[in-house]
Amino acid sequence: MSENTTGTGTVTExxxxxxxxxxxxxxxxxxxxxCGGGSCGI
Amino acid sequence: MSETIKVxxxxxxxxxxxxxxxxxxxxxxxxxxxxxxxxxxxxxxxPDTPVDFAGSPVxxxxxxxxxxxxxxxxxxxxxxxxxxSVGLHYDYDAVHQTNTVKAHELxxxxxxxxxxxxxxxxxxxxxxxxxGHVGRIEDLADLxxxxxxxxxxxxxSLTANEYLAAxxxxxxxxxxxxxxxxxxxxxDGKYGISGAQDPDTFxxxxxxxxxxxxxxxxxTATEETHA
Numbered sequence: 070m071s072e073n074t075t076g077t078g079t080v081t082e083x084x085x086x087x088x089x090x091x092x093x094x095x096x097x098x099x100x101x102x103x104c105g106g107g108s109c110g111i
Numbered sequence: 112m113s114e115t116i117k118v119x120x121x122x123x124x125x126x127x128x129x130x131x132x133x134x135x136x137x138x139x140x141x142x143x144x145x146x147x148x149x150x151x152x153x154x155x156x157x158p159d160t161p162v163d164f165a166g167s168p169v170x171x172x173x174x175x176x177x178x179x180x181x182x183x184x185x186x187x188x189x190x191x192x193x194x195x196s197v198g199l200h201y202d203y204d205a206v207h208q209t210n211t212v213k214a215h216e217l218x219x220x221x222x223x224x225x226x227x228x229x230x231x232x233x234x235x236x237x238x239x240x241x242x243g244h245v246g247r248i249e250d251l252a253d254l255x256x257x258x259x260x261x262x263x264x265x266x267x268s269l270t271a272n273e274y275l276a277a278x279x280x281x282x283x284x285x286x287x288x289x290x291x292x293x294x295x296x297x298x299d300g301k302y303g304i305s306g307a308q309d310p311d312t313f314x315x316x317x318x319x320x321x322x323x324x325x326x327x328x329x330x331t332a333t334e335e336t337h338a
Binding site: 096097100101102103104105 | 123126127128129131132155156157190193291292293294304305306307308309312
C-alpha cells in the first residue's frame, strides 16, 4: 500500500492499447491516490 | 432517455484513497444525473505482502517502504481525516495489512455472479472500518456470504485460483493504459481520471460524455434521414 505523500493525483494521458485514454478536463493535482511505493507514500 | 455510460475503475482493496474516491465518484454520479455502469478492475499495490503479515500498516510502510514512522503517522492521520469528511470512519489501529490478490479474485467471482459492486463496498468497509481480514480465503468467504454468495463455492473458487488469470489481466491492462496509481477511472472507454477527485470533476466528465453521446445520436439520426 502506498500513498502519494503530497496527496498528489495526476492526470494521465496514456499511450494505451487498444484505445488511448485522453485527458478530458483539468483535474485537481492535489487529489489523493495510491501508487504502491516509489515516489508515493501510503 | 440518456444512454448508460460505462465506467471502469482500477482500484485496490487496501488503497485508502480508493474508498474515498469511490464515495466522491458516487456523489459525482448523483450530481450529474447520468446513468452509469461501473466495473471494478484489479490493481495490486503491494503484491509482495504476505497474507499473514505480522504487523500494522505503520509497520509495513516504515519497515517495507522505508518511510519514517512520524511521516507514516502523519499520512494516516491526514487520510483518516479526509475519509471522515466523506462519511468513512477509518480505524487504522484495527487494519490487518495483507496481500489482496485473493480479494481481487473474489471481486471477479462476484462480478460473474452479478454482485461485484456490493462485494467491493463490503471488502473496503471490512478492511478500513471493521478491522476485517481481506487476505485469508475463509475470511473472504465469510464476507462473500454477506452479499449472498455461496460460501463453500467461494472457498472452492479461491482455492483453485479460478480468477487469478483475470486479476493478472486487469493488472496488465492497467500497465498498458499507463496507470501507475489508483483509483483510476476510465469513462466511456476514452477518458481517464486519476485520484480521489472532487465530485464536481466526475460530474463534469459524465456530463461531457452525455453531451457527446447525445450529439452522436443526433448526427446519426440526421444522416439516416438524409440517406
